[in-house]
Amino acid sequence: MLIKNNAAQSVRTSTLKKIMFLMTFSILPLTHVTASELKVEPYSVSQGALKKNITEQQRKIMIGANKLAELPDQLSGKANTHIRGTTLNKTESTAQAKSSITTQKVSNHYDQDFEIYSATSFLQDDYDRDGYYQTFSVTFDADVYSYSENHLAEVYALLYLSKNGGAWQHYFTTDNFLIEGDTDADEYEVISTFMSGYDSDHYDVLIDLYQVGYEGIVASFSADDSNALYALPLESAEYDQAYVEVIEVVEVIEVRQTHGGSLYWLVLILLSSLLVRVKRH
Template sequence: MKSHNVSLLSQTKQAAFATLMMAGLTISPLVTAQEAVATIQAVSEGRMMKGQLDGFSNEDKHKQIEKLKLNAKQQIITKKDFVSRDDRIAAYQQGQLSPPDLSVVKPQTMTANTKVTIDRTQVQQAQQSVIGYRDFAIFEAYSRLFDDLDQDGFYQTFSVTFDADVYGYTLNEPANVYAEMYLSRNGGPWEHYYTTDVFTIYGQSEDDDFEVLTTLSQGYQTDFYDVLIDLYEYGYPEVVATLSADESDGLYALALESHDRDVVYEQEIVEEVVIVGGGSLSWGALFLLIAGLFSRRATNGK
């Protein structure tokens, strides 16, 4: 009876182990895939620029970068929907993605060279009849790199500044727009990292640049990344203008890595100290040395 119970217990353990193994084989790949997606995180903030006055100044840049890093630590990382560019474009077209909320954005005044004040709501009301019928372009863009703590040539923080234009029916015609920002690692697929707030551009003005400052928090491997900008007109679900590394050198091959890879390792220097004792140990070592010398000479003499 005892041997029967032991055999039964052994079979039960084997069955339970087999069940756990099957569960592990079934669940582990899913968990690993989710974790791989969830660990990718970038924190960004965008600002409208007026002749370089309202952008991120050099003095303010360091403080803003530290603020982004703090925000990254406080955020709960969740799986992002519509990460790929193709998925996001289709989601806008099908109404699965909504544009940024216009009502939460503070009124925007026109640039200094136009001498006219107009808020975003008035812009939206004025252009209801022309949404989707005007031409847009991203005239130029450039990038800057910040924060390379381990000094390996790859940076965890970067900014992208671009100038969007609208070709309307009047001089300095306003348009409410927003941008979707993407990164491509070493020629790979475009993956979304930031959606700007709605901002207002005026014709072909040179004083309405927009700057996006980004810190890659974690999950971005050390490599070269290209940037792509899709411009949307508020209220219109299609991309109205695009600029990428294919057209702009300023968006090409940014040497980037996330904060969790930009780590400074302190090299520990171990000094080996050899202590030679005195007394009988020193005389003993000397005696062995002399004995070996005489032995070698005797062997050579033979």
């Protein structure tokens, strides 16, 4: 009897070890996937231009190009994940080194005052209908006030995101563009699509304006200045899968009467025969 009990206990122990072994190897792939997800970099693609030069058709083309882009801005030099206030020498020097888009001499910004007068935002593309968007645009109107007759300035902007009130992270640097006085004809629009690494959350936007050829921020505008840049519900593409509506199809089999009702009477006779057999049993 003792031998039998020992044998049974040995079998149970062996079975338990096998179960634990299988469970361990079943969990490993899940652990690997979770770790991989945690290492996803924040990648985005943006395009910018003067708003007056963007038609609705061109806007759709730009959004489509963003989604098909293979190289995100974080790898092309148009963006990085630096925190605002840290050195952005590479980004700034790239923008400053570009050729001037005007032949008129740009005066020192100490002779001019700059201001971002207003900004707006637009949300687009929420495929899973959860209220969070993977594509959005930011439009801002920068003005320049001069103490001389020169009311033109060549500028560029750095755009930042703050996730749910967190640190400001750089996500795009515009090309150089001209602004003139306080006209709104020089409004600049940046259309962005989140490719990966952005959780479904609320993001604030901040814009820093620079004058080409000079260091230092000349004007800023953020969610503190306008609700249009506050708490934008955004997420990257991996969280915004297309919503597919499943429609249940119920097949109805209908018995139709044929000529003279023969099929109807045939079915009735068969049912009667079955009832008679049941009664006999």
